[in-house]
Each structure stands twice: as C-alpha cells, then as structure tokens.
Amino acid sequence: MNAALSTRGGSQEKMTENGMMSRAKVLTIDTINPTVKKVEYAVRGPIVQRAVELERELSQGMKKPFAEVIKANIGDAHAMGQQPITFFRQVLALCSYPELLSDNTFPEDAKSRACRILQSCGGHSMGAYSASQGIDSVREDVARYIERRDGGVPCDPDDIYLTTGASDGIVTMLKLLVCGEGASRTGVMISIPQYPLYSAALAELGAVQINYYLNEEKCWSLDIPELQRALDEARQYCNPRALCIINPGNPTGQVQSRKCIEDVIQFAAKERLFLMADEVYQDNVYADGCQFHSFKKVLFEMGPEYSDTVELASFHSTSKCYMGECGFRGGYMELINMDDEVKAQLTKLVSVRLCPPVPGQALMDLVVNPPQPGEPSYDNFIKERTATLSALAEKAKLTEQVLNTVQGISCNPVQGAMYSFPRITIPEKAVKEATEKGQQPDMFYCMKMLEETGICLVPGSGFGQKDGTYHFRMTILPPSDKLKILLDKVKEFHQKFTQQYS
Amino acid sequence: YSLNGVPCRGKVLTVDNMNPNVKRVEYAVRGPIVQRAVQIEKELREGVKKPFTEVIKANIGDAHAMGQKPITFLRQVLALCSYPELLEDNKFPEDAKKRAQRILGACGGHSIGAYSASQGIECVRQDVARYIEKRDGGIPSNPDNIYLSTGASDAIVTMLKLLVCGEGRDRTGVMISIPQYPLYSAALADLGAVQISYYLDEEKCWSLDVAELRRALNAARQHCNPRVLCIINPGNPTGQVQSRQCIEDVIRFAKEEHLFLMADEVYQDNVYAEGCKFHSFKKVLFEMGPEYSSTVEMASFHSTSKCYMGECGFRGGYMEVINMDPEVKTQLTKLVSVRLCPPVPGQALLDLVVNPPQPDEPSYITFMKERTAVLSALAEKARLTEQTFNAVPGITCNPVQGAMYTFPRITLPEKAIDKAKEEGKVPDMYYCMRLLEEEGICLVPGSGFGQREGTFHFRMTILPPTEKLKVVLQKIRDFHVRFTQEFS
Numbered sequence: 001m002n003a004a005l006s007t008r009g010g011s012q013e014k015m016t017e018n019g020m021m022s023r024a025k026v027l028t029i030d031t032i033n034p035t036v037k038k039v040e041y042a043v044r045g046p047i048v049q050r051a052v053e054l055e056r057e058l059s060q061g062m063k064k065p066f067a068e069v070i071k072a073n074i075g076d077a078h079a080m081g082q083q084p085i086t087f088f089r090q091v092l093a094l095c096s097y098p099e100l101l102s103d104n105t106f107p108e109d110a111k112s113r114a115c116r117i118l119q120s121c122g123g124h125s126m127g128a129y130s131a132s133q134g135i136d137s138v139r140e141d142v143a144r145y146i147e148r149r150d151g152g153v154p155c156d157p158d159d160i161y162l163t164t165g166a167s168d169g170i171v172t173m174l175k176l177l178v179c180g181e182g183a184s185r186t187g188v189m190i191s192i193p194q195y196p197l198y199s200a201a202l203a204e205l206g207a208v209q210i211n212y213y214l215n216e217e218k219c220w221s222l223d224i225p226e227l228q229r230a231l232d233e234a235r236q237y238c239n240p241r242a243l244c245i246i247n248p249g250n251p252t253g254q255v256q257s258r259k260c261i262e263d264v265i266q267f268a269a270k271e272r273l274f275l276m277a278d279e280v281y282q283d284n285v286y287a288d289g290c291q292f293h294s295f296k297k298v299l300f301e302m303g304p305e306y307s308d309t310v311e312l313a314s315f316h317s318t319s320k321c322y323m324g325e326c327g328f329r330g331g332y333m334e335l336i337n338m339d340d341e342v343k344a345q346l347t348k349l350v351s352v353r354l355c356p357p358v359p360g361q362a363l364m365d366l367v368v369n370p371p372q373p374g375e376p377s378y379d380n381f382i383k384e385r386t387a388t389l390s391a392l393a394e395k396a397k398l399t400e401q402v403l404n405t406v407q408g409i410s411c412n413p414v415q416g417a418m419y420s421f422p423r424i425t426i427p428e429k430a431v432k433e434a435t436e437k438g439q440q441p442d443m444f445y446c447m448k449m450l451e452e453t454g455i456c457l458v459p460g461s462g463f464g465q466k467d468g469t470y471h472f473r474m475t476i477l478p479p480s481d482k483l484k485i486l487l488d489k490v491k492e493f494h495q496k497f498t499q500q501y502s
Numbered sequence: 503y504s505l506n507g508v509p510c511r512g513k514v515l516t517v518d519n520m521n522p523n524v525k526r527v528e529y530a531v532r533g534p535i536v537q538r539a540v541q542i543e544k545e546l547r548e549g550v551k552k553p554f555t556e557v558i559k560a561n562i563g564d565a566h567a568m569g570q571k572p573i574t575f576l577r578q579v580l581a582l583c584s585y586p587e588l589l590e591d592n593k594f595p596e597d598a599k600k601r602a603q604r605i606l607g608a609c610g611g612h613s614i615g616a617y618s619a620s621q622g623i624e625c626v627r628q629d630v631a632r633y634i635e636k637r638d639g640g641i642p643s644n645p646d647n648i649y650l651s652t653g654a655s656d657a658i659v660t661m662l663k664l665l666v667c668g669e670g671r672d673r674t675g676v677m678i679s680i681p682q683y684p685l686y687s688a689a690l691a692d693l694g695a696v697q698i699s700y701y702l703d704e705e706k707c708w709s710l711d712v713a714e715l716r717r718a719l720n721a722a723r724q725h726c727n728p729r730v731l732c733i734i735n736p737g738n739p740t741g742q743v744q745s746r747q748c749i750e751d752v753i754r755f756a757k758e759e760h761l762f763l764m765a766d767e768v769y770q771d772n773v774y775a776e777g778c779k780f781h782s783f784k785k786v787l788f789e790m791g792p793e794y795s796s797t798v799e800m801a802s803f804h805s806t807s808k809c810y811m812g813e814c815g816f817r818g819g820y821m822e823v824i825n826m827d828p829e830v831k832t833q834l835t836k837l838v839s840v841r842l843c844p845p846v847p848g849q850a851l852l853d854l855v856v857n858p859p860q861p862d863e864p865s866y867i868t869f870m871k872e873r874t875a876v877l878s879a880l881a882e883k884a885r886l887t888e889q890t891f892n893a894v895p896g897i898t899c900n901p902v903q904g905a906m907y908t909f910p911r912i913t914l915p916e917k918a919i920d921k922a923k924e925e926g927k928v929p930d931m932y933y934c935m936r937l938l939e940e941e942g943i944c945l946v947p948g949s950g951f952g953q954r955e956g957t958f959h960f961r962m963t964i965l966p967p968t969e970k971l972k973v974v975l976q977k978i979r980d981f982h983v984r985f986t987q988e989f990s
Contacts (some may be wrong), residue, residue: 027799127565311619
C-alpha cells in the first residue's frame with residue numbers, strides 16, 4: 001500500500017484491506033514540514049522516552065534490577081530535590097493572591113516586592129498581558145542588575161527583552177539572523193559539544209550549522225585557530241553571520257577565561273559575526289581560579305573600538321543558577337549595538353506572541369532584585385542561596401573525582417554549570433554491536449545503562465563530539481548521597497560493560 | 503564614514519540582510535496605533551496636556567487590565583502551589599488545598615519550578631480530556647491527544663509549522679477568514695506559507711458560507727497547495743457564533759476537499775446572544791458518524807486567557823488533535839520537546855479551569871457567583887455596545903454574539919479617505935489615530951484584521967467596566983459625528 005502523493009486537488013487514494021478506497025491523511029510524515037523532521041533534541045530524546053516507559057512499568061509493579069529511574073538527563077534542579085528559594089515563592093504567592101498582603105506570616109520585603117510588581121501589571125493583576133518586551137519595571141531592574149554585575153557598565157532597559165526562558169530569546173535571535181539561499185544561506189557557529197537547542201533551532205530554521213570543536217585535552221577550552229578553521233571552511237558553502245558561545249558551558253561545564261572571551265570578541269569583530277552569549281549558568285561557577293566574566297563587561301573593557309561596534313546578544317534565565325525555577329519559563333536577553341530598524345522588527349516579532357509568562361517575569365524581577373542586607377529576608381536568602389551553590393560545587397568535585405577513578409572514563413573538571421561530560425572508552429565489540437543495531441555506540445551504552453541500572457543519561461552523540469570519541473552527559477543535581485550511589489553504579493556498570501565486551 | 507574619515511562598516515545584522523519573512527509579519531493588535539497609545543501615556547505621565555486624562559486601551563482582549571477580577575479559587579490554588587507552606591494556613595478552603603496537592607504531586611520534586619513533561623503534566627492532560635468529554639456529552643477524549651501549550655497561540659503556530667511544506671506552486675496554502683485574528687496572518691507570513699482568505703458575510707451577521715469557502719479554495723489551487731482550513735468560533739474580531747449547521751457544513755467541506763481543520767475555540771464560554779450556542783467542532787464531528795469522525799484530521803485550541811478567567815498573563819492553553827497520523831504525532835512530540843515545556847503555573851491554572859469547584863465543594867458557591875458575574879457583565883456590555891453603535895449614523899454594528907469584541911463598519915467620507923492617502927495611511931488607521939489623539943481611546947483599525955475592499959471597520963473590546971464603557975461609546979459616537987462633519 002503506498003500513497004502516491006499528488007500535490008494539489010487533494011485526492012490521495014489508497015486501497016484498504018477490504019478493497020475499499022480510502023485516502024491517505026492530509027498530514028503525513030511525507031507531507032510534514034521537512035525541516036521539522038531534521039530536528040533532534042537529545043535531552044528529551046529516545047533514551048528519555050524509554051526511561052519514562054520504564055517508570056511506567058515500575059509503577060505497574062514490573063520487576064526491574066532497580067527500584068527507581070534516576071533522570072540525570074536534564075538540568076532540572078527541583079525535580080532532583082533542590083528546594084526553591086523561600087523569598088521568591090513568598091512573593092509569587094503574594095502576587096498570585098494579593099489578599100495575602102494582609103497576612104502577617106509574610107515578611108515586609110516580600111510584600112513590598114509583590115506590591116511593586118503588581119503595580120506594574122495591568123489592573124494590578126498577574127493575569128493581564130504585559131508589554132510584549134516585558135514589564136517595564138522588571139526590565140529596569142534587570143538593567144540595574146546587569147550594571148551592578150558588570151561594575152557599572154551602563155545598561156539601557158530598552159535593550160532588555162524578557163523571554164519565555166532563555167530558549168525563546170535564543171530562537172528569536174536566530175530567526176532574525178537567518179536569510180539567503182544556497183551558498184548565501186546564513187551560517188551559525190556553535191561549539192561541539194553544544195546544548196542541542198542550537199542544532200535543533202538551526203535545523204528548523206534551515207540555517208547552516210558551523211561546528212567549532214572545543215579542546216577536550218585543554219579542559220574544553222575554546223581555541224581561536226579552531227574558530228578560524230571552522231569559519232574559513234564554512235565560507236565555501238554558506239554565509240557565516242553568527243557565533244554562539246555558551247559560558248559557563250553546557251554540556252562541558254568549562255568556564256572560559258577572560259582572555260579567551262576577549263579573543264572571541266576580537267574574532268567576532270574582525271570576521272563580522274553577530275555574537276550570541278548564552279550565560280544562563282553565570283552563578284554556577286565552582287572551580288578555584290575560575291570566574292564568570294560577562295561578555296558585555298569584557299566587551300566594554302576593550303574600549304569603544306569594540307564596545308561601539310560588536311553586535312552582541314546575551315541570554316539569562318531563571319531555570320539554572322541557584323534558583324532552578326525551570327517551570328516558570330523566565331528569561332531575558334540584552335542586545336548590544338543592535339541596528340535600530342532591526343530592533344523595531346524584533347519588537348514587532350515578539351508582539352505576535354503577546355508577552356512572556358508574567359509569573360516568570362515576576363520571578364526574574366526577584367532574581368535581579370533579591371533581598372538586600374538590612375532587609376528581613378536577607379539572612380535566610382543568603383543562607384539558602386549559599387547552601388544550593390556550595391552543594392553544587394561539592395557535587396561537581398565529587399563527580400569529577402569518582403568518575404576519574406574508573407578505568408575507561410576520564411572526566412574534565414566540572415568548572416561550572418550543572419553537568420559532567422566524561423569521555424568513555426567503548427570496546428570495539430560494543431561499537432560493532434551498536435552499529436549492527438543501527439545505534440550510536442554511546443546511545444547503545446546509555447541504553448544498556450538505563451535498562452540495567454535505571455540511570456538515565458544522555459549520550460554524547462546528542463551534543464556532538466569528535467569522531468570516534470564517546471561521551472555521556474550526566475547532571476550533578478541529585479542530592480549528594482544519592483549522587484554518590486549513582487556514581488558508584490555508573491562505575492560498576494562501566495566496568496561490567498567493558499568486561500562484557502572485552 | 504565616521505567623523506574622522508575612517509570608513510566604518512555597516513552592521514552585521516540590518517534590515518536588508520535579516521530574515522525576509524520576519525519583515526512581512528504584521529500584528530495590528532499591538533501595532534503602530536498601540537505604540538502611539540503607549541507614547542501618549544508616557545506624555546500624560548510627564549504632564550503633557552491632552553484633551554483627556556487617560557488612554558483607554560480597548561485594542562486588546564485583556565480583561566484584567568480593564569478591571570475584571572480574577573476568580574478567587576483559581577488564585578488561591580496558584581498561591582498554594584507557589585508557596586506550599588500555605589497548605590497549613592486555614593484561610594484556604596479544603597478544595598483549594600486538595601487541588602494544589604494534586605497538582606504538586608504531579609510535579610517533579612513536588613515543585614512548580616520543575617520542568618514538566620513536554621506535552622504537559624500528565625494529570626492535567628487527563629483532567630483536560632475529562633473536561634472535553636463532559637463538554638461534548640461523553641464523546642471520548644484521549645489524554646494522549648492533548649498537548650498543553652504556552653497560550654493557544656503557541657499551539658496554533660506549532661500546528662501551522664508542521665503543516666507547511668512545498669515550494670512555489672506546491673507551497674502549503676492555509677484558509678483563514680477575513681476578518682481574522684492576525685496571529686494567523688502573522689504566522690503564515692513568518693512561515694512563508696500562502697494565506698488563502700475566505701470572506702465572512704457581514705450582511706448575514708458574519709456567518710460563514712461554504713460557497714465562499716469553495717470559491718476561495720478553487721482560486722487558491724491555481725497558485726498553491728491548500729491543505730488547511732482555520733476557523734475561529736466564537737469569532738475574533740467579529741464575535742459571531744457559528745450555527746451547528748454551519749459547523750457541519752465546514753466539516754463536510756474539509757473532508758471533501760481534504761483539508762486539515764484548525765478550530766480556534768478560545769472563546770467557547772463567551773456566548774451571549776439568545777439563540778446562539780457554542781458547538782464544539784469535535785462534538786459535531788463525532789455526531790456526524792464514523793465516516794467523518796474517524797477520518798477528518800483536526801486540531802482544536804483553547805486557552806486560559808479568555809472566557810470568564812481572563813488569565814492572559816499566565817499563558818495557559820492546550821490543543822486536542824483528532825485523527826492525527828501517529829508518525830506525525832511523534833514529530834510533534836519531538837518538536838515541542840525542544841522548548842522543554844509550557845509554563846507550569848499556566849498548566850496548573852488550566853487544570854483548575856477544566857476541573858473547577860463542584861456543587862458539593864466549599865468554593866462552589868463563590869466560584870459560580872464570580873463566574874456568572876463576569877459572563878453576565880460581558881453579555882450586558884455586548885448588548886450595550888451593539889445598541890449604542892447602531893444608533894450612530896455612519897456606524898453599523900452586527901450583534902456581538904460572543905467573544906469580546908465589536909467590529910462595526912464605519913462610513914468614511916471621501917475627503918477623509920483622501921486625507922488619509924495624503925498622510926500615507928490606510929483610511930481606518932487614519933480614523934483610529936485621530937480618535938486616539940483626540941479622545942485617548944485606542945482601537946485597532948479593521949485593516950489590521952482584513953475586510954472587503956472599500957469597507958472600513960475598527961475592533962473595540964467590550965471589556966471596560968460598564969460605566970466606563972458607556973463613556974467610551976459616547977465619546978466614539980461624538981468623535982464619529984465630528985469626524986464626518988469635518989470631512990463633509
């Protein structure tokens with residue numbers, strides 16, 4: 001039975017079993033948007049679907065070699081037991097149900113933040129649409145935060161766009177940038193390995209992905225000659241226009257040095273590339289000697305030759321750092337040196353979707369405008385924030401240590417972010433079996449790990465890696481004691497697997 | 503060249519080398535007139551003297567911004583979900599606490615801060631399916647066919663994205679009403695799909711005529727590959743509530759012509775006129791028997807932004823897909839996974855909308871009181887609006903049968919049309935701009951939604967509180983008379 005597809009006039013007939021004519025559907029895998037078919041997103045891909053299936057089987061009482069599935073595939077802190085910041089949730093509750101403003105279980109600073117937010121909302125309600133660029137007073141607070149963070153470098157609230165998570169801002173920016181056909185099609189540089197939102201968005205937009213390899217031997221650092229190599233090659237078949245960098249890195253966790261960031265900016269200026277700096281993990285820096293340097297700050301410290309000219313978008317989110325409020329879909333982007341007419345087009349484009357979720361905007365306001373010394377909630381806030389960040393630092397260290405004790409696993413220091421991306425040696429026999437099964441070797445490895453231990457990781461092939469190398473990405477989010485068990489099980493599995501395929 | 507003679511280069515990203523589709527996008531509901539309204543508000547705050555003291559934003563279907571109150575129960579549960587310590591607080595009724603606990607139990611780490619499944623929290627999708635079944639007299643709904651979304655707009659755009667393929671004359675064509683809610687035209691421009699306009703019949707209360715569908719489709723077949731038919735019911739901007747017969751006819755047409763049906767039903771509770779009733783496309787589809795119900799591919803859309811909730815800011819919504827090819831469904835699931843999940847507060851809110859207090863529960867009475875008050879106020883304002891406008895010479899207003907808007911036709915004097923042309927403006931934009939500058943009332947010109955050539959309209963919401971609405975209507979009446987006089 002095949003459906004010979006006519007393109008117009010609608011009739012696509014096929015024979016059913018009883019000889020009756022029936023039609024193929026209007027929307028089939030052959031008539032769907034072809035770029036959608038090219039999209040992959042490994043973080044919630046096939047291995048996670050299998051993990052969900054296993055959870056279902058477990059809940060139905062099926063016997064497994066494990067009692068629970070551990071979803072170490074996704075950077076979801078709360079799902080892994082991290083507690084929300086009390087102050088944030090108090091203000092959000094007050095904003096949701098302002099009757100609580102007369103309730104004296106809430107501290108004054110929470111109430112005053114809530115009042116400020118509600119006053120900026122239509123009808124004093126979070127249920128009103130906000131301005132499409134985001135609530136004015138929140139954008140002002142974001143601008144002040146950025147100025148403080150960057151040692152006084154000025155920030156114009158008009159350059160701030162609140163978004164539905166950082167992903168939304170990133171996709172919107174990429175959409176604006178994509179044009180041209182054939183050899184003039186926009187090319188976008190992104191790291192290998194990368195967070196697969198980028199590859200997915202580029203596939204969907206039909207843009208050209210230009211891979212630059214991070215240096216695994218040098219702690220996943222970025223190397224300008226490699227950027228140059230990738231760019232020069234890409235110029236043969238596309239029009240490179242944008243350079244994306246994730247710092248701190250996902251999946252790699254590397255925190256780029258200030259020098260490196262300067263070099264990247266210089267490169268972008270010289271090669272006329274629009275810079276996109278994904279900085280959602282800016283508070284997640286653990287390693288000694290590492291520090292977060294915002295692209296904007298470095299740009300401005302390089303003087304007007306750069307700060308007046310380099311076009312830059314930087315992205316932040318409420319999903320990571322110490323907040324972990326993924327479900328709220330809060331985020332923003334700051335645009336530096338964007339052409340005014342383009343900005344008008346951007347403003348128009350975001351207006352079609354009306355506005356980002358207001359609870360997420362409110363949350364962002366609190367993130368950039370947290371309790372100050374002297375305010376009632378300050379001590380508790382700092383305590384909670386510190387606890388979360390130091391726990392993460394601890395787990396980063398633990399993860400690196402344990403994985404490096406395993407023969408056949410080598411793990412770069414987890415300098416920042418929330419993941420480890422260790423390299424694994426997979427025996428030839430396993431590679432062969434995987435290939436026979438039509439699976440990427442590290443997918444084969446991770447699937448086996450899932451089935452045998454209940455641990456769900458994401459294979460390195462989902463992020464990109466040098467040919468012939470294999471990795472997995474595992475979050476460092478489970479609580480420390482659970483993480484220890486997890487790491488031991490991973491170790492055990494790897495040893496067994498290596499043995500099995502020796 | 504810069505001041506010191508050094509050549510300076512153009513920017514990397516300019517209007518000439520940006521995505522050309524984005525340039526084609528327009529969205530009148532927040533377009534130039536609204537930008538001017540915001541500017542005027544700023545001027546007012548800075549003390550600039552105007553013929554009015556406030557700008558009335560009657561351009562957008564934002565109920566809370568216009569003073570409508572949220573439903574108490576919904577906000578209680580949201581507060582409990584945000585800050586579960588409140589579960590100990592006996593100010594909150596038991597049914598609110600129970601709902602909150604159910605929602606939190608379904609969230610990762612029992613927190614609304616966790617990502618949900620990309621298709622949406624499972625128990626919410628189950629509740630949505632049960633709601634649909636109740637609404638449609640028992641017709642089964644599979645939770646697996648429910649996709650929660652970031653407002654209905656998100657799901658509509660996603661569906662259109664899936665449907666668009668082909669090049670040149672094979673490019674996907676999508677049928678949408680004139681007038682329409684300009685999300686559709688914007689999305690089609692962004693996707694580079696072909697918009698196929700079918701005219702609603704203003705003389706017959708904006709009803710849909712299958713003969714007109716057929717005309718539009720046949721004309722379109724010459725230059726594109728029509729694959730989709732979109733319908734908004736109750737209508738935006740027109741407010742018409744389609745009859746059951748009409749819905750059957752549309753379904754029959756979609757089947758005959760092999761079109762994917764998209765039914766935008768976000769105003770399903772906003773039905774005011776006597777003799778009008780909301781008939782869900784799905785219900786009618788299934789009542790037409792298996793020849794239709796097992797073949798016609800359909801997506802229907804709902805939202806937390808309208809009806810009696812008006813919770814626009816939460817960006818809650820869902821779509822139900824009917825008879826979708828399983829391989830396509832897999833692609834859809836994959837596509838939505840890239841954006842991780844819709845906002846969880848919006849998902850929680852949707853859960854309450856589809857699972858509201860029941861007669862035996864503590865919050866029921868207040869809930870019903872609040873819901874009824876909102877919907878009856880809207881019905882009242884719909885009637886008032888129609889009456890007032892129809893008393894103005896040069897304005898004719900179809901009955902506002904449902905939704906939240908009036909879309910009256912305005913007669914513009916020839917001289918005014920000429921003046922508009924001189925200023926490079928579309929005539930109804932010129933009219934609305936004048937109204938904004940003189941009265942501080944912000945409406946959206948009909949050209950932003952589409953209309954028959956040579957006709958002019960504006961869209962105004964019926965959302966301001968009744969007393970304020972009366973004043974707004976009177977000011978528009980006075981303006982129209984003045985304007986007509988000025989250009990006579």
